[in-house]
Amino acid sequence: GDSVTQTEGLVTLTKGLPVMLNCTYQTTYSPFLFWYVQHLNEAPKLLLKSSTDNKRTEHQGFYATLHKSSSSFHLQKSSVQLSDSALYFCALSPGGYKVVFGSGTRLLVSP
Amino acid sequence: NSKVIQTPRYLVKGQGQKAKMRCIPEKGHPVVFWYQQNKNNEFKFLINFQNQEVLQQIDMTEKRFSAECPSNSPCSLEIQSSEAGDSALYLCASSPGQGANERLFFGHGTKLSVL
Numbered sequence: 001g002d003s004v005t006q007t008e009g010l011v012t013l014t015k016g017l018p019v020m021l022n023c024t025y026q027t028t029y030s031p032f033l034f035w036y037v038q039h040l041n042e043a044p045k046l047l048l049k050s051s052t053d054n055k056r057t058e059h060q061g062f063y064a065t066l067h068k069s070s071s072s073f074h075l076q077k078s079s080v081q082l083s084d085s086a087l088y089f090c091a092l093s094p095g096g097y098k099v100v101f102g103s104g105t106r107l108l109v110s111p
Numbered sequence: 112n113s114k115v116i117q118t119p120r121y122l123v124k125g126q127g128q129k130a131k132m133r134c135i136p137e138k139g140h141p142v143v144f145w146y147q148q149n150k151n152n153e154f155k156f157l158i159n160f161q162n163q164e165v166l167q168q169i170d171m172t173e174k175r176f177s178a179e180c181p182s183n184s185p186c187s188l189e190i191q192s193s194e195a196g197d198s199a200l201y202l203c204a205s206s207p208g209q210g211a212n213e214r215l216f217f218g219h220g221t222k223l224s225v226l
Contacts, residue, residue: 029211031211032211032212034214036215036217041219042219043115043202043217043218043219043220044202044204044215044217045216045217046214046215049212049214051211051212087152089154093211093212093213094211095210095211097142097159097161097166097167097209098167099144099156099215100156101146101153101154103151103152103153104152104153104154106152
């Protein structure tokens with residue numbers, strides 16, 4: 001079946017450092033991949049999405065590249081800020097109204 | 112601010128009680144999803160609708176969960192007889208279309224605590 005794996009449950013960093021949150025997926029379809037961010041007591045919201053192989057997509061300083069050869073869509077940022085502390089979810093839509101979420105990664109940024 | 116409105120924000124029930132939560136999707140969005148987010152922040156898909164029709168749902172063999180999206184009324188998710196394991200954040204999300212590329216727009220959720 002379709003699945004998304006996020007290997008890190010918690011990532012802690014000092015502000016100004018780079019970050020990469022891992023996301024790999026399994027599907028037999030040609031999917032769309034998404035990153036959603038959920039700040040404390042807020043609704044999850046879209047950060048990035050892509051379906052194009054080997055093309056970098058960026059938003060609000062975050063970027064990700066879909067690599068179909070390795071089934072990966074890692075989220076990166078070159079310099080994290082305190083306001084980036086949140087839960088980050090990778091999600092897969094293989095089509096047909098189905099959206100599968102990973103288990104999430106909590107990012108904690110300290111001063 | 113989220114345009115998907117979920118009520119109530121918090122719901123406290125005793126075991127065996129009914130728990131009902133509502134969702135008004137963003138205007139013009141025909142597709143609605145319900146997810147259960149547990150204490151480990153994991154998303155569990157429950158059911159989705161296009162307009163009033165169920166598209167997909169998990170095997171609710173216990174029949175404790177029911178959901179509907181009636182015309183001109185909020186969507187709702189109801190647990191007939193709450194159990195402690197149902198304590199979670201219930202998230203409603205809507206989508207403007209049916210394609211795989213469509214993003215989900217989430218509400219703030221209803222946090223259910225079953226005592």
